[in-house]
Amino acid sequence: MNAAPHETGSWRRIAGTLTLAVLLTELPWDGWALSLRPDFILVVVLFWVLHQPARVGFGIAFMLGLLADFQDGVVFGQHAIAYALGVYLVLFLRVRLLRFDPLRQAAQMFPILLAVQLAAMLAGWLAVEPPQGLAILLPVPSSVLLWYAIALFRRAWHGKSLRDAE
Amino acid sequence: MAMPGQLMFARRLGPTARLAIWFAIGVACVVLDVRYQAMEGLRSGLALLLEPVRVVLRAPTDVAVELNGFFTRHRLLQKERDELLAERTRLRLDAEAARDLARENASLRALLGLRERPGQRAIQAALVYQGHDWFAQRITLDRGIASGLGNGLPVVDDAGLVGQLTRVYAGSSEVTLVSSPEQLTPVYIERTGQRGLAAGTGHGRLELRYMPTQADVRVGDRLLTSGIDRVYPPALPVARVTRITRSQSGPYLRIECVPLAGLDRARAVLVLTAEPPSHPAAPPPAGKAPQ
Helix, strand or coil: CCCCCCCCCHHHHHHHHHHHHHHHHHHHCCCCHHHHCCCCHHHHHHHHHCCCCCCCCHHHEEEEEEEHHHHHCCCCCCHHHHHHHHHHHHCCCHHHHHCHHHHHHHHHHHHHHHHHHHHHHHHHHHCCHHHHCHHHHHHHHHHHHHHHHHHHHHHHHHHHHHHHHC | CCCCCCCCCCCCCCCHHHHHHHHHHHHHHHHHHHCCCCCCCHHHHHHHHHHHHHHHHHHHHHCCCCHHCCCCHHHHHHHHHHHHHHHHHHHHHHHHHHHHHHHHHHHHHHCCCCCCCCCCCEEEEEEEEEEECCCCCCCCCCCCCHHCCCCEEEECCCCCCCEEEEEEEECCEEEEEEECCCCEEEEEECCCEEEEEEEEEEECCCCECCCCCCCCCCCCCCEEEECCCCCCCCCEEEEEEEEECCCCCEEEEEEEEEEEECCCCCCCCEEECCCCCCCCCCCCCCCCCCC
């Protein structure tokens, strides 16, 4: 069943959005924009885990987590573990998440994204040193907003027909 | 509950088991990286891969800065030029005096039989990327081993010490800022010459550690590198004292400082490398990161 190719998630589209997420992260952010920058990679990965769990799963999330670790210059494995946890939570709540409209779905994503960020914080804390304040939690609300925007976009893109078909 | 695409039964492990496996791999990564520094190869690979991307994505910002500069008002430019000319005159006088002192110093050192100080060579570098500063404060520069950089070299801007190279890749390098937590810099107080240890506290600040309560420190004192660690050359400005509090319990003062270098503003920095020694007798000025 899971091999049936959906129109929504061709490999090209998945790779394209993931590349876009990496490029957005690579932009020279600084100051407040950097603190509030949503975790583009995480949001895109979780989006595809939700809609294409057969194609995007733990492996891809883990590798992209290693990339996120490199970007922040932190210890390898910190974001990788956190992203794997995020994938697990989305798989766990998948059926529930798919039933909601974008706004409620984004609200449901908040605890998941928060848990991912807390896991990254905890991993870094245990591995190296305590983090600098709670600024690490600032990307959570912006990621939720990003999720909301993407979910809205998806609904507008596919129309209601696909939602009924699901 | 059999949703299309949901992974149940059959050949694949359940999500919980797979989470456990990836979690174990993640912990292995952390341990390999922290304990054995075994992941540096992966780091340099990623650096090599991402460096051109970063440079390309930096370009729009650079163009914007250029355009902004193009439209700067004429009068502003003139004013700036006048100030720069005045400063140049002043600096020329200072340089004359410094040259005189250097001559005098060289002859005194010769008289006392001291070794010559190693010379410095500066390599220009530009900031290309800045990551989140949740655990340590690091910036990425666009120069690496190819330009002759190495681990542990000091990085300065026009106002003072920015930090130290902690990871050097082929074409880029990572600087740990002086304000990064647990980054130690041996300093002395410019006014009194008393030596101490400045440690980063995060949030762009430093503290001067282990100063006894009767030590002569005042708000506004400048801290310069002492050079006793042989990593930093002596007398680079590091920080200015902003607040001193006497703690009731401990034997030491709590001294807060702000770094003099524009840690969050600097775009162009200089990396100082030691010049090759002029005579073979002098040992190479090896430096190890104090981290």
